[in-house]
Amino acid sequence: MNEHSAFDHERDDRLGDVLRAALNVPSEDLFIRRVLVRVTEPLTWWEVLGGWARPGLAAALLLVAAAGFWLGRTVRTGDPTVALEEMLSASAGNGTMTALLSSARPPNVDVLFASTNGNE
């Protein structure tokens, strides 16, 4: 038994040396070669994906935030069908569009074109 106090601030060389000998693993060259092969080989697909994980997550968060903002704005502006009706009535001042939408018969292409182009 040696005389070192267990609370010594200094390294216990004797304990350190026997522990080192007990923990040393042979064939260090083989291990180094094995790691160096991995270090120099190209990245695997999951390592590449791993590298993209953080920017990907940031992009996804940005998209979610943008979608939330857009949705919030849409809800605040009210029912979108009202806007469509307004648009239709504005573009069909002569009543063609109203007749077109209320008719049971299929529309005539020329009439449809004329109404969407402001009947110019």
Next chain:
Amino acid sequence: MRPTVRTSGVQDAELAKRAQRGDRDAFGELVVRYAGQARRVARAILASPDDADDAAQDGFLAALRHLDRYDPVRPFGPWLIRIVANAAMDRRRRRRVRQTEALSPVTPSVDPGPAQVTDRRAFHAALRAALERLPERQRAAVVLFDVEGYSHREVARMLDVPEGTARSDVFHARRALRKVLAAWREW
């Protein structure tokens, strides 16, 4: 495959900077320098030499992937060994390690007789078994402090505990190891 001689006299921090710029040879030199230390620390945590080598390799590769997080102003060794220790602890937690107390071959500088080799193997096996009975953090702490020569402060940083806890871990580990080894005539 080994790095060239031109890197052998360069400081760790310089090698790490080169490695950060993509110089794989520089990182290879760091692997050569720290392989022994990384394997010992991993083995102290994992016991099985094969698992320890896998964990040490995982640690090196993780360090390579995260080199951008290394601050070259700080010493490279503790940064790397912390990653290796974490890799070993993760591996240990992920699966229950089989207690394969395989006796590692000893490579002494002089050629001892068979009885002496047997004694030394048994001594080392007993030491590893005593180490294995310690809590994981105490094991790592005593090896980092007494084997690898890191300070209490560095050990604390590597194990992510307060310095007082690191001191206490070293204290308890030493006490337990000395008690077990007191019976051995080599001690």
